[in-house]
Amino acid sequence: MEERILKYGCNPNQQPARIFAENGSLPLRVLNGNPGYINLLDALNGWQLVRELKQATGHCAATSFKHVSPAGAAIGLPLNDTLRKVYWLTDFQEELSPIASAYARARGADRMSSYGDFIALSDICDKATALLIKPEVSDGIIAPGYTDEALEILKNKRRGTYNIIEMDENYVPDAIERKQVFGLTFEQGRNTIDLSDRTIFDNRPTTATDIPDHALRDLQIALITLKYTQSNSVCYVKDGQAIGIGAGQQSRIHCTRLAGDKADTWWLRQHSKVLNLPWREKIGRADRDNAIDLYIGRESDDLYKDDNWQRFFSSKPEPLTDAEKHAWITELTQVSLGSDAFFPFGDNIERAHKSGVCYVAQTGGSVRDDHVIETCNKYGIAMAFTGIRLFHH
Numbered sequence: 001m002e003e004r005i006l007k008y009g010c011n012p013n014q015q016p017a018r019i020f021a022e023n024g025s026l027p028l029r030v031l032n033g034n035p036g037y038i039n040l041l042d043a044l045n046g047w048q049l050v051r052e053l054k055q056a057t058g059h060c061a062a063t064s065f066k067h068v069s070p071a072g073a074a075i076g077l078p079l080n081d082t083l084r085k086v087y088w089l090t091d092f093q094e095e096l097s098p099i100a101s102a103y104a105r106a107r108g109a110d111r112m113s114s115y116g117d118f119i120a121l122s123d124i125c126d127k128a129t130a131l132l133i134k135p136e137v138s139d140g141i142i143a144p145g146y147t148d149e150a151l152e153i154l155k156n157k158r159r160g161t162y163n164i165i166e167m168d169e170n171y172v173p174d175a176i177e178r179k180q181v182f183g184l185t186f187e188q189g190r191n192t193i194d195l196s197d198r199t200i201f202d203n204r205p206t207t208a209t210d211i212p213d214h215a216l217r218d219l220q221i222a223l224i225t226l227k228y229t230q231s232n233s234v235c236y237v238k239d240g241q242a243i244g245i246g247a248g249q250q251s252r253i254h255c256t257r258l259a260g261d262k263a264d265t266w267w268l269r270q271h272s273k274v275l276n277l278p279w280r281e282k283i284g285r286a287d288r289d290n291a292i293d294l295y296i297g298r299e300s301d302d303l304y305k306d307d308n309w310q311r312f313f314s315s316k317p318e319p320l321t322d323a324e325k326h327a328w329i330t331e332l333t334q335v336s337l338g339s340d341a342f343f344p345f346g347d348n349i350e351r352a353h354k355s356g357v358c359y360v361a362q363t364g365g366s367v368r369d370d371h372v373i374e375t376c377n378k379y380g381i382a383m384a385f386t387g388i389r390l391f392h393h
Contacts, residue, residue, distance in 0.1 A: 002024070006018055054122040113262075117139065195224050235338050256339075274292060332355060
């Protein structure tokens with residue numbers, strides 16, 4: 001049995017703490033740093049997510065994890081000029097490799113939630129990806145390997161304490177998994193459901209039945225992301241990346257609203273007023289992200305109270321009005337939405353429609369399926385009943 005002693009468990013008072021392999025050696029190597037209990041939970045959940053995204057889509061993948069749920073997940077599609085600006089890459093000198101593009105998308109989707117993330121990559125971390133990670137506040141990374149240049153860059157993060165983990169990509173865990181709660185051992189089969197088979201989307205009970213290839217890919221990304229997100233959970237995806245994830249809510253409509261609000265924020269960051277904000281020189285990344293969140297959020301008045309704007313901007317920015325926000329959000333379209341269980345009421349579809357959702361994949365089987373279908377039909381949304389529940393705890 002191989003083990004690694006950890007500093008402490010979820011909290012400093014929870015000692016002793018360790019990770020171990022009962023029937024052999026650990027499938028990971030710590031190349032730098034000293035990852036903790038939650039770091040390793042994020043790392044191993046994130047690794048499974050990106051591995052499955054690559055298997056399902058054929059593209060390399062990245063995710064940004066926080067507190068055992070993804071803040072963002074994406075495949076390595078090229079970025080257009082607008083996204084390069086939104087993700088602060090206009091001055092990035094290195095050519096973006098596919099895995100670097102995947103991480104830029106995963107980190108950029110919800111920068112507030114990604115602050116202090118644990119990164120997972122499906123492919124070898126190269127120099128371009130390491131340079132993207134270098135200035136970000138992040139706890140660590142797991143990947144199947146690192147180029148020499150990338151490893152050197154990452155080892156210098158956090159004064160040399162940055163957590164760098166190399167994962168054995170050929171590792172296959174036991175079919176049965178266990179955990180203890182209050183001294184009792186729970187046992188179940190691992191969730192090995194195959195989400196790469198697109199026949200899971202064949203049952204389409206709505207009037208609109210056409211789901212184009214790009215949307216099927218995005219629905220797969222949504223469901224695979226949800227497979228490793230604390231339930232209840234809902235995920236909005238567009239152009240190969242999650243743009244809004246609602247995790248761990250007791251009510252499904254709250255998941256849909258939370259994820260929808262995040263999708264709206266992602267889209268609002270592409271508004272011309274946001275793209276052209278008059279930033280002060282040498283403003284920190286966290287301050288910049290906080291300022292944008294205030295500027296486009298419901299509490300934008302706080303930015304102007306007591307001349308607060310002077311902390312961030314060289315001149316007073318013109319407000320983004322509610323009317324402008326609404327008009328811009330109505331231009332968001334071709335969004336795919338996945339849910340880890342059935343929608344009990346049509347209110348989830350009403351909220352999803354407001355954030356440009358045109359395609360839905362959900363379990364089905366609610367006593368109000370008829371109401372959900374009727375609401376989809378009202379907006380011309382194509383919905384698939386997968387028959388698959390994806391709870392994760």
